[in-house]
Amino acid sequence: MTTPSPAIVWFRNDRRLSDHPALHAATECGGPLVLLYILEEDAGRSLGAAKGVWLHHSLAALQDDIEARGGSLILRSGKAAAIIDSVIETTGAEAIFWNRRYHKPDRDRDAAIKEDLSGRGLNAESFKGNLLVEPWEVETKGGTPYRVFTPFWRAAKEGLEVADPISAPSSLSCFDGDLTSEKLADWNLLPTRPDWGSKLLDHHSPGETGAMTRLTDFLDGPIEDYAQGRDRPDKDSTSKLSPHLAHGEISPRQIWDACKDNEYTSRKFLTEIGWREFSYSLLFYNPELATKNFNDGYETMAWDHDDQAYEAWTMGQTGYPFVDAGMRQLWATGWMHNRVRMVVASFLIKHLMIDWRDGEDWFWDTLLEADLASNAASWQWVAGTGADAAPYFRVFNPFGQGEKFDPKGDYVREWVPELRGLPGKYIQTPWTAPDDVLEKAGVTLGEDYPEPLVDHKEARERVLAAYKSARAEG
DNA sequence: TGAAATGTTGGGGCG
DNA sequence: ACGCCCCAACATTTC
Numbered sequence: 001m002t003t004p005s006p007a008i009v010w011f012r013n014d015r016r017l018s019d020h021p022a023l024h025a026a027t028e029c030g031g032p033l034v035l036l037y038i039l040e041e042d043a044g045r046s047l048g049a050a051k052g053v054w055l056h057h058s059l060a061a062l063q064d065d066i067e068a069r070g071g072s073l074i075l076r077s078g079k080a081a082a083i084i085d086s087v088i089e090t091t092g093a094e095a096i097f098w099n100r101r102y103h104k105p106d107r108d109r110d111a112a113i114k115e116d117l118s119g120r121g122l123n124a125e126s127f128k129g130n131l132l133v134e135p136w137e138v139e140t141k142g143g144t145p146y147r148v149f150t151p152f153w154r155a156a157k158e159g160l161e162v163a164d165p166i167s168a169p170s171s172l173s174c175f176d177g178d179l180t181s182e183k184l185a186d187w188n189l190l191p192t193r194p195d196w197g198s199k200l201l202d203h204h205s206p207g208e209t210g211a212m213t214r215l216t217d218f219l220d221g222p223i224e225d226y227a228q229g230r231d232r233p234d235k236d237s238t239s240k241l242s243p244h245l246a247h248g249e250i251s252p253r254q255i256w257d258a259c260k261d262n263e264y265t266s267r268k269f270l271t272e273i274g275w276r277e278f279s280y281s282l283l284f285y286n287p288e289l290a291t292k293n294f295n296d297g298y299e300t301m302a303w304d305h306d307d308q309a310y311e312a313w314t315m316g317q318t319g320y321p322f323v324d325a326g327m328r329q330l331w332a333t334g335w336m337h338n339r340v341r342m343v344v345a346s347f348l349i350k351h352l353m354i355d356w357r358d359g360e361d362w363f364w365d366t367l368l369e370a371d372l373a374s375n376a377a378s379w380q381w382v383a384g385t386g387a388d389a390a391p392y393f394r395v396f397n398p399f400g401q402g403e404k405f406d407p408k409g410d411y412v413r414e415w416v417p418e419l420r421g422l423p424g425k426y427i428q429t430p431w432t433a434p435d436d437v438l439e440k441a442g443v444t445l446g447e448d449y450p451e452p453l454v455d456h457k458e459a460r461e462r463v464l465a466a467y468k469s470a471r472a473e474g
Numbered sequence: 475t476g477a478a479a480t481g482t483t484g485g486g487g488c489g
Numbered sequence: 490a491c492g493c494c495c496c497a498a499c500a501t502t503t504c
Contacts (some may be wrong), residue, residue, distance in 0.1 A: 391504090392504090393503080393504040394504090395504090
């Protein structure tokens, strides 16, 4: 009887041990495992800075989880095809497994590797591990991809059979020959001088354990009130699972499974999972989703190129407290409440009339999750250029949203401390506060906190006119 | 997953 | 009692 040869598991954005179909397939082979993570070079868009911080800790957590099961994670950087070749040569592996990804440049590289290895008689196999429904599994009656969320999600759920998640292997028996690994610390994913990365982690616990804790905590409480609470950034009513999902520390199937017996209260929440699936479908069929208007009717839109306004937006100095609170939360924690994301995005695009791609780029660099599909699809949604997009005339009122969803102003007080002394009545609109109120709060507008960067009414009228003429031309 | 402008209704003050 | 006006509350339309 011969010992089975080693099988490689190529980890990418699926840094977990439970519900990992590729890992499961490899363990079924019965031979030693080679658990490989590749920091890919020349693999498209560069890693966002905040995402790199998460990646570091995510990999450290994966290493720990693997070592606790008696295995080891091999880290390599460079071109995936060459690294895989060399690992195969060293280990004599005859199989390699991975979970699929959905952006065309990634798929092209994966396909080339698979074709090459298959041609050499190796078993290279990919799996569905990161979506509930793969893009090609859902199409309209006309055989085209859906362009509207509701019918997409209805069709996706129809006949959807979600199998039980796969348990993590209790032990991992890895190839024990001479196989070198690079050191995580040498990848310099963490910023130094200054070390702005560690403060981000005050608010998050990267890794599979952290993800499961988040899910459990969420299902123990906030989900009961999710339908309303999810709109309230002053409350802790959202799951905060987005970075874990984007880094594959939890699978959508695990979330589905945990929620399925909770149908009434979880419906709204699972719809958010649906938006993620929709975004991936959009990215799959539109590889340039992050750079090219989905609807080309707005190609002639005359965006402003105002560097000062853009910087004020990024730094949370627009003079609209609700917007500034969101931007500062993002900068400080690498995450922003979803309601506020919509408002700050609307503000950049519609009040400042800055190209949505500049906002997308800022989020890419500052969000710990930096999910290409969700980020691009959501920015296009707000801009009105996307699939199933918000209509161009929907302009969020930057203080009205604050009054509605942060009624006491607690969210603003947390992130815009210079306004803490203002009463709720004026905290979203400090420029309307009487002098004595400002004085009592210790606020001098223009010194402690900026005057509004633009007048709301004028900005609104300006952008509506601009969209209208762009549409007329387009 | 809006907001503002415009239109309609109905209660109450008042001559 | 009646008509008139005011205006808040709600509904509809428009961007």
